[in-house]
Amino acid sequence: MTDGVKLSDQQYQLMQALWHLGEGSAKTVQTQLSHLGLAHTTVATILTRLEKKGVLISRTEGRERIFVPTVSEGEVRRSMVSSLVGTLFKGDDRQLLAHLVKESDLQQNDLDEIQKMLAEAGND
Amino acid sequence: MTDGVKLSDQQYQLMQALWHLGEGSAKTVQTQLSHLGLAHTTVATILTRLEKKGVLISRTEGRERIFVPTVSEGEVRRSMVSSLVGTLFKGDDRQLLAHLVKESDLQQNDLDEIQKMLAEAGND
DNA sequence: GCACTCCTTCTACAGCTGTAGTATCCGAAT
DNA sequence: ATTCGGATACTACAGCTGTAGAAGGAGTGC
Structure with a gap:
């Protein structure tokens, strides 16, 4: 489907970390992206918003919340590329x-x- | 330069109208984009914001304000494509x-x- | 059991976008 | 000169994003 998942740069970075990890907690993701220098609460906020957006789900495991992507990197790429093509090149x-x-x-x-x-x- | 002009869909539409027209007033642009069903004030707002963003300039001519693109469609395309490539494909x-x-x-x-x-x- | 630590959730705020109403201004016609 | 019409500028508000502090909750060690 062209369900039109569209992520910002930052959001894509986070998802990418998750795609690489398979799944992970906010902390794990933040560590993985330490080069971005984001507060861990920031990472958590973004992840929560991404969940609301439907591109990942989470399960609570002990005191940790584990995030799991529900869309593949390929899908997101496809829809982002085709969205850009839609805008710039009439599809x-x-x-x-x-x-x-x-x-x-x-x-x-x-x-x-x-x-x-x-x-x-x-x-x- | 990779000055990173990045426009939203809507903004790109408006710019496109201007690129086709060469230049034009808010009214002209709105007419050209009538299929989008935007209020003319909306068009004016977006154009003003685009000016603040530096992708067009305006001159006042009588009671009309004429907007003129300062960047070409090619430039914008280039920078938007390369921005996406940067995000999705490591450049x-x-x-x-x-x-x-x-x-x-x-x-x-x-x-x-x-x-x-x-x-x-x-x-x- | 109690404090400490770590993680999450809530709250906050600023900036950008989409969208448009209202107020204002200025030229034109009478 | 006075009013009318059309164009612009100002203001507003909701939703999304970036960013993060503060508060709350739940193990873990003692």
Whole structure:
């Protein structure tokens, strides 16, 4: 479904930590993201909001609350990319492709690689 | 520069109207976007905020205020795409390309077209 | 059992966005 | 000059995000 999950940068970071961990408490996540320098209460707040948003659920385990993603990173990526494509390119993925090809500083070997991918995609 | 212009959907719509028009008053923009059903005051508010944000400037002409974009659609696209790539793919454009190739429902002729583009890009 | 510690939940606030009503201002017509 | 009409500016409010302090609750060690 294009259920339109859309996360802010920060929110995505947190989810990413959870995707890597599989699951985890606010504390665990905060530790994992210590480079961001967020207070643990901040992390907890964001996680709570993400739960309200439906992208994760939590269970209480002893005195800890364990958060578990309910959507995969792939799903979120898909819907975020297609949302952007919707806004910027009238929903036409190919226009984004074209944009990337034009704007990216692609090296020849990148191109080769991509062409290989395209060739494989064509064989589906 | 990667000055990071980031617009919301709505804001992008308005800018798009201005890009098409070249320039225009709040009224003109609202008319152009009548399908969105926004009050003209709403359009004016958003335009004012966009000016504060620096993506357009305005000049007063008689009793009208004319808004003129200061950034091009291309620039905004570039920075929005690269912002998303930053968040979702650690800044690696090729990963977005790969994502698109995998996720998009590309037809063979799309692929041909893109491969042609890639070939051309390679000749720069 | 009691205090200590750790974790969570509640509350708070500022900034941004979506949305629009009301007030104001200024040019134009009479 | 006086009023009318249209355009803008000001104000408002709700919802979302970033951020975090303060308060509360529940193990754990003594």
